[in-house]
Amino acid sequence: MTTQIIRAACPHDCPDTCAMLVTVRDGRAIEIKGDPTHPNTAGVLCTKVSRYLERTYHPDRILHPMRRIGRKGEGRFERISWDEALSLIAGRLQKIAARDARAILPYSYAGTMGMVQGESMAMRFFNRIGASRLDRTICASAGSVGYKYTIGAKIGTDTEQFENAKLILIWGGNPIASNLHFWMKVQEAKRRGAIVVAIDPYRSLTAEKCHHHIAVLPGTDASLALGIMHVLVRDDLLDHDYIADFTLGFEALRERVSEWTPQRVAATCGISVQEVELLARLYGETARRNEPVAIRVNYGVQRTHGGGMAVRNITCLPALVGAWRHPAGGVLLSSGDSFPKQVNQLERPDLAPLDPQRPPRTINMSTIGDDLLRETAPAFGPKVDAVIVYNANPVAVAPESAKVARGFARDDLFTVVLEHFRTDTVDYADIVLPATTQLEHTDVHATYGHLYIVANNPAIAPLGEALPNSEIFRRLAARMGFDETCFADTDDDLAAQAFDPQDPKASHFDWAHLKSSGWIKLQMPAAPFAQGGFPTPSGKCEFYCERMVAAGLDPLPAYIPPYESPASAPELASMYPLAMISPPQRNFLNTTFVNVQSLRDTEGEPHLEIHPLDAAGRGITDGDIVRVFNQRGEMRVRARLNDGARQGLVVALSIWWKKLAPDGRNANELTSQRLTDMGRAPTFYDVLVQVEKAAPSP
Numbered sequence: 001m002t003t004q005i006i007r008a009a010c011p012h013d014c015p016d017t018c019a020m021l022v023t024v025r026d027g028r029a030i031e032i033k034g035d036p037t038h039p040n041t042a043g044v045l046c047t048k049v050s051r052y053l054e055r056t057y058h059p060d061r062i063l064h065p066m067r068r069i070g071r072k073g074e075g076r077f078e079r080i081s082w083d084e085a086l087s088l089i090a091g092r093l094q095k096i097a098a099r100d101a102r103a104i105l106p107y108s109y110a111g112t113m114g115m116v117q118g119e120s121m122a123m124r125f126f127n128r129i130g131a132s133r134l135d136r137t138i139c140a141s142a143g144s145v146g147y148k149y150t151i152g153a154k155i156g157t158d159t160e161q162f163e164n165a166k167l168i169l170i171w172g173g174n175p176i177a178s179n180l181h182f183w184m185k186v187q188e189a190k191r192r193g194a195i196v197v198a199i200d201p202y203r204s205l206t207a208e209k210c211h212h213h214i215a216v217l218p219g220t221d222a223s224l225a226l227g228i229m230h231v232l233v234r235d236d237l238l239d240h241d242y243i244a245d246f247t248l249g250f251e252a253l254r255e256r257v258s259e260w261t262p263q264r265v266a267a268t269c270g271i272s273v274q275e276v277e278l279l280a281r282l283y284g285e286t287a288r289r290n291e292p293v294a295i296r297v298n299y300g301v302q303r304t305h306g307g308g309m310a311v312r313n314i315t316c317l318p319a320l321v322g323a324w325r326h327p328a329g330g331v332l333l334s335s336g337d338s339f340p341k342q343v344n345q346l347e348r349p350d351l352a353p354l355d356p357q358r359p360p361r362t363i364n365m366s367t368i369g370d371d372l373l374r375e376t377a378p379a380f381g382p383k384v385d386a387v388i389v390y391n392a393n394p395v396a397v398a399p400e401s402a403k404v405a406r407g408f409a410r411d412d413l414f415t416v417v418l419e420h421f422r423t424d425t426v427d428y429a430d431i432v433l434p435a436t437t438q439l440e441h442t443d444v445h446a447t448y449g450h451l452y453i454v455a456n457n458p459a460i461a462p463l464g465e466a467l468p469n470s471e472i473f474r475r476l477a478a479r480m481g482f483d484e485t486c487f488a489d490t491d492d493d494l495a496a497q498a499f500d501p502q503d504p505k506a507s508h509f510d511w512a513h514l515k516s517s518g519w520i521k522l523q524m525p526a527a528p529f530a531q532g533g534f535p536t537p538s539g540k541c542e543f544y545c546e547r548m549v550a551a552g553l554d555p556l557p558a559y560i561p562p563y564e565s566p567a568s569a570p571e572l573a574s575m576y577p578l579a580m581i582s583p584p585q586r587n588f589l590n591t592t593f594v595n596v597q598s599l600r601d602t603e604g605e606p607h608l609e610i611h612p613l614d615a616a617g618r619g620i621t622d623g624d625i626v627r628v629f630n631q632r633g634e635m636r637v638r639a640r641l642n643d644g645a646r647q648g649l650v651v652a653l654s655i656w657w658k659k660l661a662p663d664g665r666n667a668n669e670l671t672s673q674r675l676t677d678m679g680r681a682p683t684f685y686d687v688l689v690q691v692e693k694a695a696p697s698p
C-alpha cells in the first residue's frame, strides 16, 4: 500500500485559487484539503471543493468519446473510439476551413482557470486554423475596463493586507459564498476593530454579518460613488498632497461631483440621505485619521448597463483620500495584471494565417444566442458552422437562454463539447469528448484574488479514456496535419512558459521547482501606489481619462442608468415592475457542482426570494410556485418570502442546470443580451420581471 500527498491547485472560477493537498492511496485519491502552509488558503477549502472527490469519482462522469444519436438537445449518444472521434472532428473542420475557417468558433471560459488546460494548446490550435476569435466577456470585462481607465491595470490592494484595514467596504460581492478566504481576512480585521460595510441590493450572507448594509437599487452604484466623492469634496476630507502629486483631472472631477448631492444620490439609489452621509463620512474621516481604508469591489457591481463606469467611479475613491499610501488601503477588483503572464507564448497568435480577403473576425461570447442564429452577411462574416466548447456551459450560463438553446439546436451546426458531465450544453453536442478533472492533469495557476502562483500536479491517472484539454487539442492538431513544433510541447513545457522570468515580480519562477514547492508569491511592493506610479499613460490615477474620449465615453466619472428599471424604463416597468438579480448560490460555482448530489441537497431547489409586501400584493405566500416572466421568457420556481430582497427586487440565486430544475429552465431565460457601457459584457443584473402565482400543474 503506497500513500502520497500531491500538491495541487483549485481550478475553479474563484479569486481564492487555493493551494490543495491531495492524499492518494494505491492510485486513488482519498482526501483533499487546503494547504495549511499557504498564507491565503490557511488549510481551508470551501464546502464545494471539499466535495471534489465526490465530483471526480461521480458515477455520471463522461469517460469515453461519444457521438450523438438522438435529436439535438435530447442528450442521446453512443460510444465511439478516440480515433473515430478525432477523424470525425478533423474531417468536418477541414471541410469548413476550406470554405472559410472563421466559420469555426471556439467557446470557452473559466471552467478551469489553469493556464495549461485553459487557452494554451487550445488557442494554438484555433489560431493555426484561422478560426473566429472569441471575446471572453461573460464575467469580468466591464469592470476590468472601468478599473483600467482609472488605475491603468488590474493591480490593487493585497488581499492579505485587508486584515489590517480599519474600514472595509465590500461592494457588490458576497465573499462568504464566493471569496471565502478574503472573508477570513475581514473577520480578522473585525476582531482588530475594523468597521465593515456591505453595499449590495441583496442582504446576502455577507451583508448580514457586516456593521452596515446599504441596499442600493441594482445598477445605481456609480451614483453612490459620485455621492461619496461629493461629500469628500464638500467636507474637505481629501488628501491634497496625494491628489496634487499622483492624480489627473481633480478640478474637473470636483465640478462633476458637485452635481451629485446626497439628496440626488439617495433618490437614485433608493436609500436614505443619512446612509449616503454615513458612508462618505466613515470613509473620509477614517482616512483622515491616517487609518487604512480598503474597498473590495466585486463583479456584481458591473453586471448592469453602466457597470464599467460604476467600477471606474469606485476606483477613484482611494486616491482622493490618499488610501493608497497604506499597504492595507486602496481597492481590489482583481490582482490579475500583477502576474507577468506570457499569453502570446502560450497561445501563439502568430500562427494565424494572414488573408486580406478574410480579416480576423471576433464574436462576443455574451451574444452567442444572437450570433448562432445569424446568417452570413458582410457585417458579420460567415455564418457559424462549428462550435468547439470547452471549460464552459453556454446553454445554461449565457444570457437569453432560449435563443442560445435555439442556436445550438441548429441541425447544420457542428458542435463538439469537451466535458466532465452531461451538462445542458452537452445535450446539444454532435461529438462529446471526455476531459480530465484537476486531479488528473498538470497545470499552473495565476489568480485574480491574491498574489501567488500555484502549481497543480496530477494526483491520479485519468479516469476511463479521459484526456487533458491540452492533449485533446494536441491530437486534433496532429490529425489536421499541423506540424509546427509548438504542437509537440508537453504540459510541463507549457507550464514552464506561463510567466516571464525576466520580470522582477516572477524572476524566481521556475516550473521544475514550483512543482515540488507548490506555490510562490510574486515579488511586489506592499503598497503598490503609495508613491503614485500608476500604469496609466499619464502615470497618475486618472480622474479625467483621455482614453475614454477616444472610446466615445464620458472622460469623467458619471452615472449611466440601467436599461431596465422603473426610473429609466417606466413603460417596461408598468408590465414588469420588479428588478431581478441572480447572484451565485453558495454551494454552486457558476454551473459547476450543481450535479453533485450532496451540494444540490443543501441548496434544495431553485427558488425566488421576494419581499413579503411584493408577495402580498400578488397573493403569493411562502412556498408557492410562482411564474417569473418578462418579454424574453419565463421560469417557474418556489417563492421564499423574506426581506433579504428589498422591496421592488427579487433574487434568483444561480446558476441551476436547466435539466435539474423542475421546469427545465433557469434565471437566464429572463436575462438579456444587451451589453454594458464598456467591455462588451452582459447585463445579467439589469432585468425587469413580473411574478405571479403559478397555476397548479394539470
Ligand code: SF4
Pocket (backbone or CB within 6 Å): 010, 011, 012, 014, 015, 016, 017, 018, 045, 046, 047, 048, 049, 050, 179, 180, 181, 589
Ligand atoms: S472554489 Fe475558491 S474557496 Fe473553494 S477551494 Fe476553490 S479557490 Fe478555494
